[in-house]
Each structure stands twice: as C-alpha cells, then as structure tokens.
Amino acid sequence: MTCLFCKIAAGEIPANKVLDEPDLVAFHDLNPKAPVHVLVIPREHIANIAAAGPEQEALLGRLLLAGARVAAATGVRDSGFRLVLNAGPNAGQSVDHLHLHVLGGRSLGWPPG
Amino acid sequence: MTCLFCKIAAGEIPANKVLDEPDLVAFHDLNPKAPVHVLVIPREHIANIAAAGPEQEALLGRLLLAGARVAAATGVRDSGFRLVLNAGPNAGQSVDHLHLHVLGGRSLGWPPG
Numbered sequence: 001m002t003c004l005f006c007k008i009a010a011g012e013i014p015a016n017k018v019l020d021e022p023d024l025v026a027f028h029d030l031n032p033k034a035p036v037h038v039l040v041i042p043r044e045h046i047a048n049i050a051a052a053g054p055e056q057e058a059l060l061g062r063l064l065l066a067g068a069r070v071a072a073a074t075g076v077r078d079s080g081f082r083l084v085l086n087a088g089p090n091a092g093q094s095v096d097h098l099h100l101h102v103l104g105g106r107s108l109g110w111p112p113g
Numbered sequence: 114m115t116c117l118f119c120k121i122a123a124g125e126i127p128a129n130k131v132l133d134e135p136d137l138v139a140f141h142d143l144n145p146k147a148p149v150h151v152l153v154i155p156r157e158h159i160a161n162i163a164a165a166g167p168e169q170e171a172l173l174g175r176l177l178l179a180g181a182r183v184a185a186a187t188g189v190r191d192s193g194f195r196l197v198l199n200a201g202p203n204a205g206q207s208v209d210h211l212h213l214h215v216l217g218g219r220s221l222g223w224p225p226g
Contacts, residue, residue: 088193
C-alpha cells in the first residue's frame, strides 16, 4: 500500500481527524487555504470521481453529506462553505485518492480557481 | 414555483442542456468561468448540500457521477476538471437550488476561490 491517503485512513500516518467512520475519514488539510480546510476521503481507494462508477453511488452521496457534517462540526455551516473535487491535471489533483475539499471561514472568491 | 432552476428543470425556461434525465438536468452556465462550465442539478428542489439528508444519498451520488459524465461529454475528462458545490453566503451561492459546477478546459488555479 503506497497511497498516502490509504495510509491515513488506515492510521499508519497520523492526521488531525474530524471524522473517523466505517467508510469515510475527514482530516485537516496540511496546507490550508481557508480558516477551515478539511479533506473527506472514502476508505476505499478510488483514484478520482472520473474513476468512480454506479457501484459507488451511495458512498459518493455519503461523501457529500459528510462534507456538510464537517462544515457543521467546524462551525461554518451557516456562514457558508464550498465543496471541491479535483480530477486530473487541469484541476491540479495532487493525490490520486478521491478527496473532497471542505473550505470555509472566509469569503471565497469566484471563479473557483 | 418561483425557483429559477426548478423552471429550467421543468422546461419553462430554456437552457443549453448537456443532460436531460429523469432525476437530473445539466446545462451550460450563462456566465461561464472556463471553456467548459456546466451546472448539474437535481430536479428535486434542495436548497443546498447543507439542507440535504440521508434520504438523498443516492441522488447525491448520481449528481457527482453525472458531473464526471458531463466532463466526458464535453471532452475534458482526461485533461482534468473540477466539481464545485457552494453553500451559503461565504461561498457566494447565487441560486438556492443545489447545483454542481463542472469546470474544465483550462488550468484551474489553487486555492479554489
């Protein structure tokens, strides 16, 4: 197992976790771009959303709902937050394990990159 | 029915559609921020991800998978794309009907707003 996020999910690499659930883990981004910047990942290794299929439909729904729960847990649910998934080179995807960015705590500009 | 996106889903307001499916509709953003900028919405009126619940888990999973299908249909799946959901004031959510932004066709900067 060489994937960084698989190792975090397995507890082999420490992370500042917000959620630790049977199928999902959330932890603070090491290079935060907002006062709240948390990553939510499935324990299952999926490279990105382009590699996901209908068999992961429920898991992907839980991923988004977990993003909203992270926003609530970190106090930014009402002030507002942005959920971001990157896939491939033009999006600057940095780790090839599906991860949902949850950003909040400041006014977020438009366009989103 | 006063929601703009409900009217688009119902065909009462025209839109340049990419997908037109039983539970989801995708159409080009009128104010695109990238060569490809498409919005994917559920026909069901959900204000945003913070207002969604476990009963919408499968629908939300299909929303993300539809985002990846839009990326494929618009030719940006391999070059890369970003999926974005805004919720509330700090994210600049402009229409209170859940909508997934699909952006691609150029290098997308970081942070995402």
